[in-house]
Amino acid sequence: MNEQPLQNKENRKEGRHSPALRWLEGVKNKNTVKNSFNAIVDKELSDHVRSWRFVILVSIIVLTCFGSIYTALSTISSEGINASGTGEPFLFLKLYTLSDGTLPSFIVFISFLGPLLGISLGFDAINSEQNRGTLSHILAQPIHRDSILNAKFVAALKLISIMFFVLGFLVMGFGMLTTGIPPTAEEFWRIVFFILLSILYVAFWLNLSILFSVLFRQPATSALVGIGFWLFTTIFYPMIVDVISNALDPGRYASPAQILAFQKFRLGLLHVLPSQLFNEVTSSLLVPSIRSLGPLTMQQTQGAIPGPLPLGQSILISWPQLTGLIAATVLCFVIGYVSFMRREVRAR
């Protein structure tokens, strides 16, 4: 009998404090969790920057890129484009796409070396922590389990973003110095979008390699699987598609419907590749005169006046490819996330 009112009193007392206190507690919790997340990001970032692996890759990429710019510049000048640039629209974008045949162009280098960068930044993200025994140490601290995965991704992404923006703008500045022509606003935005796209493309490979680092216990295995996958998509898969399309080729005298269906089928096979998606979006961004990424019939092109598309339209025609690339990135992340969240973490 006596206990009842006492308990009520206690409840009331607690109730008076609780909403504000609970809110404060909630804010504190959120802040502390955020702090620890930033702690991991900072540490990962400094680890990456100090690692030999990153230094070597960056120097390879910087050297090749400047090599390609040099050839692009020499091609531009040897073709005798007049310095005013009136004859050639979007001269500036050519810096990124042009090549004289001795060295591939800037975008080819990025599409070739970008995956390697992504793989090298992510292949030992989780499994090396596990092998060192630091994973259980970190997980015993008050942080969410997904914070580790997210922080590793964010840290590598930050690094890639900084690097690509620096590289892209350096090329721009280099071009301005040597040609003496400033880029137009449209060209500038196209270049910015291209840099963002490259970051997205490397992010896909980064996520894929983080996924492998969750799935495989040995860093060597996950690195090999990552590089193997990259080789397969850049070299072997296009070969296989060639073989298949050669076998199925309806020939020059088939009906237009047949040829169209065949071309669509061939492109469909190629669109599985992230590199293909990346290349198509890149070309629509940096070559504004491209009006379609798929096959066009004679009727469709008849009467069209060749001319560059505005930026919005260029993005629009490559929108499906862009979505596909984002989807692939998210998919890798989700698979890695799911398998990591439910995993039991032993000390070693």
Added chain:
Amino acid sequence: MAENSIELVELTKKYGTLTAVDHLNLTIGRGEIFGLLGPNGAGKSTTILMMLGLTEPDSGTVRVNGIDPVSRPIEVKRKVGYLPEDVGFYNDLTGLENLLYTARLNSLPENEVKAGTDQLIERVGLSGSMNKKVRTYSRGMRQRLGLAGVLIKNPSVIILDEPTLGIDPTGVREFLNLIAALGKEEGITVLFSSHHLHQVQQVCDRVGIFVKGKLLAEGDIRSLSKKLFKGTPYIIEAGVDTEGVNSKGQPQMLSVGAMKEIVKEVEGIENITLEKNVFSFECTHDASREIARAVLESGAELRLLNRREFGLDEIYYRYFEGGNQNE
């Protein structure tokens, strides 16, 4: 605040057909030093992982400070320090940097940490080597650094999973003293898992014997031995020589059969064994006096008489024997 630091109720974890932890019930009070004793693969580590929310139980509940680590792991981990058997550090960082990283993961305010670190380092005995890289550390130093990382967040519960593995005996003693001091002075609840009986005996208030996922017994060491050796709680050891020497000039030994004949008058002897010239009598009561008298009356010479107390050794082996018989 909850009364008990750790409460496990009907906790079960299965790996395929193997049941690692089998309907475990365990309660550890605030400020207690509890020893979880068991052979390798008994499910000690699995139980600890479940307390930290690092793996999910199949059934049953865990409460640490009254909080469920499955649904609210962050709050549990804020208050619980965990030191695994082989704690991992970043080898390229110094001990201090590793410690500060741990502090940052706990979102501790920087100024507080800086003030407290020196004292903490002093306490775990790493003052001279905090600015060396961890790769140069010995195992004992790594464990000390691990303990510093555990203490930096002012835990109310410390869970130590085989923390003394691979440390030399002096190091072990210092480590254990440190743990005992922590438990006694600061009122921290300590769960100490080990397969080293003597270490557990040295520091723990209470011991749980854990075999094949089941807690076979718990209690302090005296009550455990009472419970266990209900039938024959006393063992009396007697080293006995016969009068003469045999033809080879060695002391002539009595056989078990002959000894049985000698002590047949003494009541309460359940079993006699002979090992290394020493007879062991398992008795229901303290029969040392009667045994001594009977031996002397028989004309044999009594070299040694010893009443053995049951330590953890006996308790441990008795239980493992029991475990084997169950198979």
